[in-house]
Amino acid sequence: MKVTTIRDNSSTRNTKNNIFLGVVIFFSLLTILPIILIAGELVVKGIGQINLSFFTEIAPDTLQAMVAKANGEIIPGGIANGITGSLLIVALAAVMAIPFGIITGVYLYETPGKRYSNLIRDTADVLQGVPSIVLGLIVYLWVVKHITHSYSALAGSVSLAIMMLPLIIRSTEETLKMIPGTLKEAAVALGVPYHKIILRVLIPSSFSGLLTGILISISRILGETAPLMLTTLGNPQINWDITHPTSAVPLLIWQFYNDPNMVELIWSSSLFLMGFVLTLNIISKRISAKHSIH
Amino acid sequence: MNSDKITKYFLFAGSLLILIVAGGMVFSLVGGAIPAFHKFGWHFITSTNWNPTEGRENYGAMPFIAGTMITSVLALLISIPMAFSTSLFVSEYFRKTPVASVLSSLVDLLAGIPSIVYGLWGFYTLRPFIMHLGLSPQGFGVFTSGIILAIMIIPYATSLSNEIIVMVPNELKEAAYSLGATRLEVIFNVIVPNARSGIVASYILAFGRALGETMAVTMLIGNDNKIPHSLFDTGNTMASVIANQFGEADGLKLSSLIAIGLLLFIITALVNTAGKFIINRLS
Numbered sequence: 001m002k003v004t005t006i007r008d009n010s011s012t013r014n015t016k017n018n019i020f021l022g023v024v025i026f027f028s029l030l031t032i033l034p035i036i037l038i039a040g041e042l043v044v045k046g047i048g049q050i051n052l053s054f055f056t057e058i059a060p061d062t063l064q065a066m067v068a069k070a071n072g073e074i075i076p077g078g079i080a081n082g083i084t085g086s087l088l089i090v091a092l093a094a095v096m097a098i099p100f101g102i103i104t105g106v107y108l109y110e111t112p113g114k115r116y117s118n119l120i121r122d123t124a125d126v127l128q129g130v131p132s133i134v135l136g137l138i139v140y141l142w143v144v145k146h147i148t149h150s151y152s153a154l155a156g157s158v159s160l161a162i163m164m165l166p167l168i169i170r171s172t173e174e175t176l177k178m179i180p181g182t183l184k185e186a187a188v189a190l191g192v193p194y195h196k197i198i199l200r201v202l203i204p205s206s207f208s209g210l211l212t213g214i215l216i217s218i219s220r221i222l223g224e225t226a227p228l229m230l231t232t233l234g235n236p237q238i239n240w241d242i243t244h245p246t247s248a249v250p251l252l253i254w255q256f257y258n259d260p261n262m263v264e265l266i267w268s269s270s271l272f273l274m275g276f277v278l279t280l281n282i283i284s285k286r287i288s289a290k291h292s293i294h
Numbered sequence: 295m296n297s298d299k300i301t302k303y304f305l306f307a308g309s310l311l312i313l314i315v316a317g318g319m320v321f322s323l324v325g326g327a328i329p330a331f332h333k334f335g336w337h338f339i340t341s342t343n344w345n346p347t348e349g350r351e352n353y354g355a356m357p358f359i360a361g362t363m364i365t366s367v368l369a370l371l372i373s374i375p376m377a378f379s380t381s382l383f384v385s386e387y388f389r390k391t392p393v394a395s396v397l398s399s400l401v402d403l404l405a406g407i408p409s410i411v412y413g414l415w416g417f418y419t420l421r422p423f424i425m426h427l428g429l430s431p432q433g434f435g436v437f438t439s440g441i442i443l444a445i446m447i448i449p450y451a452t453s454l455s456n457e458i459i460v461m462v463p464n465e466l467k468e469a470a471y472s473l474g475a476t477r478l479e480v481i482f483n484v485i486v487p488n489a490r491s492g493i494v495a496s497y498i499l500a501f502g503r504a505l506g507e508t509m510a511v512t513m514l515i516g517n518d519n520k521i522p523h524s525l526f527d528t529g530n531t532m533a534s535v536i537a538n539q540f541g542e543a544d545g546l547k548l549s550s551l552i553a554i555g556l557l558l559f560i561i562t563a564l565v566n567t568a569g570k571f572i573i574n575r576l577s
Binding site: 023031 | 297298300301302304305306308309311312314315316318319322323326338339375376377378379380382383387397399401402403404405408409410411413414415417418419442445448453456476477478479481499502503505506507508513533536537540551552555558559563565566567570
């Protein structure tokens with residue numbers, strides 16, 4: 001720390017101090033301005049189009065949208081093909097990533113000091129930083145070209161699962177570290193087999209933490225557009241076959257954005273997508289807040 | 295073999311997947327990029343040509359590397375005052391007050407907004423505003439992308455530096471206050487020196503995020519395959535050229551796009567490793 005000579009400069013120092021506080025408050029408010037503007041714009045422009053058929057009908061084609069617009073009607077249809085596609089792709093990604101993520105996380109917790117464990121941790125960190133578009137490229141080479149031979153829901157799921165995997169590994173390890181070691185020691189002392197310690201002690205006692213990690217990782221991948229453009233492409237119909245091209249809500253938004261006749265639909269779809277993602281975020285925050293009280 | 299050993303091997307086998315995935319990624323990227331590097335050599339990285347005309351195909355990555363770097367650095371510069379102020383607001387000035395927790399949850403929500411929604415907002419709200427200011431005729435370009443990227447990376451820049459700033463020992467701050475230091479002097483003479491490496495690490499990681507952002511940038515940068523000449527010029531980034539040109543690509547063009555993906559992968563891996571290295575040295 002610098003030693004300042006004592007002179008009567010306290011008034012300028014106080015002024016500087018107050019000015020800086022003002023600057024901090026100004027920039028802090030500036031930081032939250034975008035979220036208010038974005039949320040406000042989506043609600044104002046999007047809420048009018050959300051009705052029952054928005055959830056139950058598939059997206060209109062350009063012609064339908066053009067005719068409706070010419071007649072001054074609301075554009076018909078909804079985003080059901082996107083919602084079902086997103087559910088299919090995300091559920092499949094979760095099924096692939098969660099078991100492996102938790103197993104790897106438990107492994108890291110059980111063998112903390114090993115060089116191999118550090119390698120896994122570093123790999124997870126690197127993988128977490130890989131841009132999603134690059135994952136899309138790679139999964140295109142792996143799944144689209146060699147497994148399904150067409151754009152497919154499976155390919156999209158694989159790319160999203162690769163995004164989820166490192167998130168779940170790290171959150172599992174961090175959660176397990178917070179459990180008191182005495183719990184596990186008590187089970188070991190009772191002669192409980194190793195796999196039962198994991199399934200009956202470690203996982204149940206860290207359940208809410210694991211759930212938080214899973215929900216946060218799902219909220220991260222729900223809005224992903226770039227890797228899906230390279231892997232699932234989109235589909236005007238509802239599709240449940242994982243080897244076929246499939247739509248997803250973010251892909252529909254991209255499609256609406258690029259079609260002058262349907263551009264009005266971006267607001268309602270974005271409102272839906274953002275509402276969904278933020279709800280998941282808030283639920284996971286609630287769970288982790290409850291968890292931390294214990 | 296007893297059941298405990300089986301469980302151990304089972305866990306070990308499960309942990310292999312992430313290594314296989316990561317190894318396979320590097321293998322596929324390198325394998326896919328070989329035709330482009332074979333054809334153009336190292337010139338691929340430095341060349342500014344991008345010509346998909348059949349027979350005269352020529353690809354170079356420099357405009358995209360430049361575009362990625364310029365937009366990301368700009369985003370980092372714009373986000374630092376906002377992220378630093380937010381961290382001080384949450385972890386120092388209004389620490390543990392309701393207003394701080396409201397602010398930090400709102401900033402966290404920024405991380406939850408999908409990239410494509412940022413792109414839409416940038417296109418329909420920010421771009422007209424930039425045009426209104428007369429900064430650029432169409433509102434597209436490096437500057438617009440930089441602002442959107444800056445907003446997108448703020449939550450990544452703040453989440454770690456908040457924790458680091460909170461951890462600065464109270465005794466140090468109190469000692470400074472007892473000598474008559476003002477809050478401002480405590481911040482810059484006690485908190486910042488103590489938290490410096492953690493703050494730097496969090497900004498490096500945020501920078502890494504900006505490098506790979508695709509959708510929002512694609513919608514705002516103008517997708518012009520050239521090195522931008524000014525802050526308000528249009529350009530293109532590595533991520534957005536992959537997104538834009540992938541649809542019609544095969545052969546040498548596909549290989550060139552994969553090569554760009556490989557370069558992007560290497561750059562982000564280096565940046566993230568640098569950030570993580572600083573963090574690991576802290577603990």
